[in-house]
Amino acid sequence: MKFTLDESRKHRLIGVVVILSVVALFLPAMMKKSNEGLNSTVNVAVRLPPKPNQPSVSKPDREQMFQTIKVAKVDLSEAIDPEPAPTQLVKAEPIKHSVTAKSEEPVQIQTKPAAHIVKASPNHPLLAHKEPIKHKEIAPKSKAQELANQLQTNKKPSEVYAVQIASFAVESNAKTLVQQLRHKGYKATYSRSTTNKRELYKVIVGQVEKREEAKELQQKLVETIHLNGFVIKTGVS
Numbered sequence: 001m002k003f004t005l006d007e008s009r010k011h012r013l014i015g016v017v018v019i020l021s022v023v024a025l026f027l028p029a030m031m032k033k034s035n036e037g038l039n040s041t042v043n044v045a046v047r048l049p050p051k052p053n054q055p056s057v058s059k060p061d062r063e064q065m066f067q068t069i070k071v072a073k074v075d076l077s078e079a080i081d082p083e084p085a086p087t088q089l090v091k092a093e094p095i096k097h098s099v100t101a102k103s104e105e106p107v108q109i110q111t112k113p114a115a116h117i118v119k120a121s122p123n124h125p126l127l128a129h130k131e132p133i134k135h136k137e138i139a140p141k142s143k144a145q146e147l148a149n150q151l152q153t154n155k156k157p158s159e160v161y162a163v164q165i166a167s168f169a170v171e172s173n174a175k176t177l178v179q180q181l182r183h184k185g186y187k188a189t190y191s192r193s194t195t196n197k198r199e200l201y202k203v204i205v206g207q208v209e210k211r212e213e214a215k216e217l218q219q220k221l222v223e224t225i226h227l228n229g230f231v232i233k234t235g236v237s
Helices: 007-041 062-068 097-104 143-154 171-183 211-225
Strands: 161-168 188-195 198-208 230-233
Touching: 161 171, 161 211, 171 188, 171 198, 198 211, 211 230
Parallel strands: none
Antiparallel strands: 161 198, 161 230, 188 198
16 A cells, blocks of 8 residues: 655755754744843842951061060179289298207106105005005916817707607507608608517607697697507607
């Protein structure tokens, strides 16, 4: 089916196309001018602060400035040390021989016999029996004597207390108990004694100077090894 147009319609379509092309060409220029008109009509009110007043500064005069400044005066005459005065040399004069002669003369001292001195006579009782005083010479102690005295004082017996916890007829039993006590930290020993023609080996623990300490050791042994002993005197430490 063929679509045919009349001559009048062709002219109308061509006119519409021409008008649209013209509008497309001139429309941007028209829009630009309209925008410029809008920008020109808009008024923006901006308030700026007033301009500050400049301070009035006056330059000082030189004369007034120097009048206000005080200059300190210093006396240099007092600060400077005065020059030392020149020393005067004195001539040395020779010593006169008269003075030396007087000084070299020997001085004579006159002594008079005392009138109240008692003459020594054999009849006088005090002078006849007077004997010279004899000073006793104190001999210093030797170091050997001091050491001997110290040893004697150290050898004085002092009482020492211990705790006897057991007595055995067999020596090996006493030795084993002593080893067990020493292993636990106690100072244990054993001693041999004869009673009723029998030999006994006594196990003794500790050596203390006070009886109270021995009692405390006895109580400690009861708690640790469950052996109740008794306090004895061992004699000399």
